[in-house]
Structure formats: C-alpha cells, structure tokens
Amino acid sequence: MKTLFLAISLGLVATLQAQDPSASDEESEDVSGKWYLKAVIADKGIPGRKLESVTPLTLTALDGGNLEITLAILINGQCKEINIVLEKTDQPGKYLAWEGKLVMYFIRSPVKDHYILYFEGEVHGTQVRMAKLMGRDTENNQEALEDFKKVTKARGLSLEHIIIPKQIETCSPGSD
Template sequence: MKALLLSFGFGLVAVLQAQEFPDTEEIQDVTGTWYIKATASDKEIPENLRIVSVTPMTITALEGGNLQVNFTALIKGHCRKMSFVLEKTNKPDKYTADWGTHVLYIMPSIVKDHYVFYWESKKRAFRFREAKLLGRDPDINQEALEDFRNAARVAGLNAEKIFIPKQSETCSLGSN
C-alpha cells in the first residue's frame, strides 16, 4: 500500500511539474491565429449553451502587454462574435478580463504550437473554472489532447467530459 501511495505521489508531482507556469523568458508570442481544440470545465455546460462550432481565434498584442482576443462561435443556433481584452498583470503568464472578475493563465503545452488557456471566473453570481486547448492548426493532436487531459485533471476540472468543438472558417447556422 505504501509503495502504491508513493508511486501515485511521485506521478502527481511529475504531472504538476510538467504543468508549472512558465518563467518570463519562456513566454512565447501568442499572437496570431489559434484554433480552440478542446474545452474542459468544473461545471456541466448545458447542451444548449455549449459552443457547437467555432472560428479560428485571433489574438493581437496591444500596448502594455495586453491582448485582444476575437472569434465567432455558434451558440444556441446563433453566431456570436466574441471579443475581449486580456489585461496583463505583474506575472508573465497571468491576465485579467472584465475588471478582474476573470483570471486567465496561459500555459504552454508539452506539444509545440499548443497552449492551455485556463480561466477562473470570480463573479459572485456564477463562479466557474475552465480550460481550453489551443493550437496553431485545426487538426487534433492526440499528444496535445492527452497533455490537456492531464492538465485538466490537475486543475480539478472534469477531464472525462472534454468537449471538442467543430472547427469552421466562418460561422454558419448549418454548422451543427
């Protein structure tokens, strides 16, 4: 029993070390086009509110290290344009949005050209945690998906209910 607990503990430490936040020098340029490949959450997202289809995400650098994020998603049968600014904090991997009620960490995956965007909502009415796997191309990379699954588990998210949205270049109502 002790050997089992010890091996589990070492495994957990290894996963946590693999998911450590990067140092300032390790932050790479996250601007450009990204594809949302998978989503995990700590809450069940109702089927009718789930993003069914998503266009590529565009991230643009703003003054002061802030980031502008734009994409369109098909939700509840309607194309919804999403646009928000991520405000830089004093930590190289941490941003806030909506006047600090949402916190975002940007963590590189072990797979090249893949990142995990980890959100925490601190709004009193609806608290949630969510992670998204982003990649430079629309194809699913199994190694990146497994790394994402491990990151979701470590973050306490439901790694068994990962949702993979349909990729599309434009939002069209027939994309479900």
C-alpha cells in the same frame, strides 16, 4: 446563453495570454495571430447550452502588454462575435478580464504550437473554472490532448466533460 458565451470567450482569450508578447527574452514566443480551439473542459455544465462550432480566433498584442482576442462561436444555432481585452498583470502568463473578475493563465504545452488556457473567476454571478486546448492548426494532436487531460485532471476538472468543438472558418454574427 450569456454565461456560456462569456465562459467560452473568456477561456479562448485566456488560452493565448500565457506568454507576454512584448517580452524580450529569447524563449518568449509571439502568440499573436490565428489559433484554433481543440478541446474545452469546465467544472460545471451549462444546461440547455451547446457549443456547436468555433471559428479560429485572432490574438493581437496591444500597447502595454495587454492582449485583444476576436472570434465567433456558434451556440444553439446562434453565431456571436466576441472581442475581449485581457489586462496584463505583473505575473507572467496571468491576465485579468472584466474588471478583475476573471483570472486567466496560459500554460505552454510540451507539444509544439499548443497551449492550455486555464481560467477561474466569476461569470454572471457564478463561479467557474475552465480549461481550453489551443493550437496553431486544425489537426487533432493526440499527444497534446493527453497533456491537456493530465493538466486539467490535476486541477480537479472532470475528464468526462471534455468537448471537442467543430472548426469552421467563418460565422456571421446574428446568423444561425
């Protein structure tokens, strides 16, 4: 369960880091605020673990260009709160977590207010690759989902493993 929890939380965090919120160019978008997880895909399944639902996540820009993400997820009937700090790198849209063990990339979707988070690295001794589709609202957008499928397929992830989680507004940590 820790591996799934970590993978889900890292993926959510990574999704929001593609743009540097402190960047000053006109094309840069402030990614701070509320985001919704629309779809998830991973290169390997996690036996006995089921992502049931997710709350909106909050992304906060920190000093130095780092980002903090806060969310709660319901897995196997257990609600867990996640707080993660993403460390900015010299490469735009690339962040590190867990002392550099996980590399995350944020890819802007051509669909307005949607991003794809792609991350890879080591989680509890296991190599993982995962992508997540994030959006500013709860509405399912077929065009954004199709773009997500193209991007993830190009990175070698199997489309048969796509999960579309249920959105919930609140989840109390430790509750089930």
